[in-house]
Amino acid sequence: MRISKFAAPEIIFGWGALQQAGECCRRIGANNVFIVSDPGVVEAGWTEQVLVACQDSGLSYELFHHITANPKDYEIEEGVRRYRESECDAVLGIGGGSAMDAAKAIAIVATNGGTIHEFEGADKIKSPLPPLLMVPTTAGSGSEVSQFSVIIDCSRKIKMTIVSKSLVPDIAIIDPQTLVTKNADLTAETGMDVLTHAIEAYVSVAATPLTDVQAQNAISLVAKHLRASTASRTNREAKTAMSMASLQAGLAFSNAILGAVHAMAHALGGYLDMPHGKLNAILLPYVMEYNFLAAPERFMDIASLMGQNVNEMTTAEAARLSVRHVRQLASDIGIPTRLSDIGFTENLVSVMSKAASEDVCLITNPRDIETRDIEMIFRQAL
C-alpha cells in the first residue's frame, strides 16, 4: 500500500469572514502585507474591505492589483520587484485563481530568488515562503487551499504548473458574500471548474478516503446549487453552497491531484489565453467518456452523487449517466458544448496535444493516455 499525504491550510468560512483578514494576517506574523488582487475585484469593493481590515489591525500594506486572467510571468516579476521595494513580510491574495496563483508565485520568488520559471513542476521550492493568506472571490479555483500555482510562460506560450506543499497557504478565508458581485457567465464557468476539480480528484489514481469525502460532497453541492447560483446574484444559500463546494473540491484536488481535463485546459489556456473554467467545462464530459473504462464504479458514484437513482442500473449504464448529467448541467447554465464555439480549430490539435501530454496533471489520470489519445479527445470536442 502506498503512503498518502494530506495538507490543508487553516480554514475560516462564513458570510462576512472577510472582516477577519487583518487579525489573521497579524496572527501569522505579518506587519506589512503585500496584497495581490485584480482590477475586477478592486472595482467590486472586496479588496478595499481587506485593506480596511488590515488597517484596523494596525498593519501597513502595499496593494498590487495588476493581475490579468491567466497570470503571466512578467506580472510575477513586476510583483516581486514591488514586494521587495515595499519591504513587505507577508503575502495576501484576494480574487479568483489568477490573483491567488500570482500571489503564490510572487511569494515563491520573494524568498527563493531567481525567476518563476525555475519552479515549474513538482517540489522545486527550497526556502520557506513568507506567511501566505488567501481570500477567494470566485468559488472556482480552489487555490485558497491548494498546493498549486499556474503561471503563463509568455515566451513558450504555455502554462507552467507549480506543485509544492509550500504553496498551501497558512490561512484561507472563504466569504460567500464575495460571490454576489459575479456575473452569470463567470458563475457558470467557475462552478464547472469546481465540478471538474471534484470529478478529476475523485477518479484520480492518487485519491484517498480523505480526498474522496471532500470530492463527493463537492459534486453533490454543485449538482444541487450551481443552477440556482448562476440564476441569481443574491441567492445566499446557493452562494454559500458553491463556496463550500469550491473549498472541498480544492482540498480534494490539492491532495489527489487532477487529470487529463486540466492537462488539456492548461495547454489551451497557455496558448490562447482563454478562461480556464470555460475550457474545463467544455472538455470535462469528453474526458469522462474516455476515462470511464478505467473506473466505472467511480463514475457510477458520480451519477449517484449528482442525484440520480442508479439502483436499477448496471455499473456501465450508471457510469454513462454521469456524463449525460454533466452535459445537461453545462447546457442548462449556458456553457458551449464544443471547442470550436470558442475559436479552437483543427490546425491547433497537434501542437496542443503535445503541450498537454507534458502536463504534470496527466500523471494521476485514471486511464493511460498518450499524445494520440489526447488528439482524439480534442477532435471529438471540436
Add this chain to the structure above:
Amino acid sequence: MRISKFAAPEIIFGWGALQQAGECCRRIGANNVFIVSDPGVVEAGWTEQVLVACQDSGLSYELFHHITANPKDYEIEEGVRRYRESECDAVLGIGGGSAMDAAKAIAIVATNGGTIHEFEGADKIKSPLPPLLMVPTTAGSGSEVSQFSVIIDCSRKIKMTIVSKSLVPDIAIIDPQTLVTKNADLTAETGMDVLTHAIEAYVSVAATPLTDVQAQNAISLVAKHLRASTASRTNREAKTAMSMASLQAGLAFSNAILGAVHAMAHALGGYLDMPHGKLNAILLPYVMEYNFLAAPERFMDIASLMGQNVNEMTTAEAARLSVRHVRQLASDIGIPTRLSDIGFTENLVSVMSKAASEDVCLITNPRDIETRDIEMIFRQAL
C-alpha cells in the same frame, strides 16, 4: 450565519509510514526530539522504530515513557523537567491518547511556563508550542489531529480538558501496522471511542460540511470494520480502515467538538481512572437516546451510514434504529452494557453529574442538558 473554523495537521498515512518519523521531525525544524511514549508501546517495539528513524535522520532524542493511562498532572511536570534538562527543541508523542495528550501538555508548559492546570479550558495558550509530531498506535483517540489534550488534576480528581488550535500537531503520522499488537479488548474500546467521536461531532451544534464528511465516513468505516478488527490482530484491511476511521473522526471532533458522552466520560475517568474508550462505549447509546429529540434527521443519517436501509421508515423510527445498532455493535465486540458492570455505583451519581456539567464538551451537545438530566442518564446507564 456563524463563521466556522477548521484546522488540521499535515497528515501522512499508510502501512509503514512510521519510517518517515525522523525525516518529518527534521522537516519541522527538530534537532533534539523529546519522545513521549508509554511502557506498553515501548514493549510492542513501535517506540524503538521511531528512535531508529530519528537516529537515521541524524537527530538526537530523549525518551520519556513513564506515561500511564489517563495521564496525570505530576507526569506532565516530570516530563517538562526532563524536556528542559535535555534541552530538546521538539516533541513527538507515540502511543494512544494518553501518550499523545501528555506530549501536548508537556509542549504547552515547555514554552508557556507555569503548570498545566493554568491552561484548562479554551484558548488559554499564549506562546507557540515547540514543533509537534504525533504517531498514534491505537486507532482511538484522534489526538494526532485534534486541538484537545485531557490531563487529570490529581488533587481535584478531575479531567482537565485543554482546547486550543495550538494543540493541532504540525504533522500526524498514521501507520495502521501499529494496530497489530493491540489486544481485542483495547481494539474494541478504542474503536467505540472512534464511533463516539464521529457521532458526537456529527450531531454537534458546531458541525459544518467540512466536519460532516469526515464524521460520516468514520461512522461507515467503524460499522463495517470494527468487528473484524476486534476479531483478528492481523487483518490488514480492517486495521487500515480503523486507522482511517480514527483519523477522520479526529478531524471531525477536533473542529465540531463533542457532547455529553465525553463530558460524562471525562468526569468518571477523572474520578475512577477508568479506560476512556470503555466509558464512552457504555455511555454512547444512553446519550444518543437523550439527544435524538434535538436532531432526528442526523440520527437517521447515522442509521443509514451504519448500513441500515431506512427508506421505508419514519425519521423517528430510523433515528431510534441508530441507537439499536450502536448497542448491537458494542455487544458483538464484548463491551459491557451498564456502568455497574465496571464498578460505578448509585452513590457516585450526584458528584459525577456535577463534574460532567462543568465540562467544556457540553457546550456543543445538540440537546440542552442540565445537571439533573445528566443524573437521569447516569441512572439509566447504571
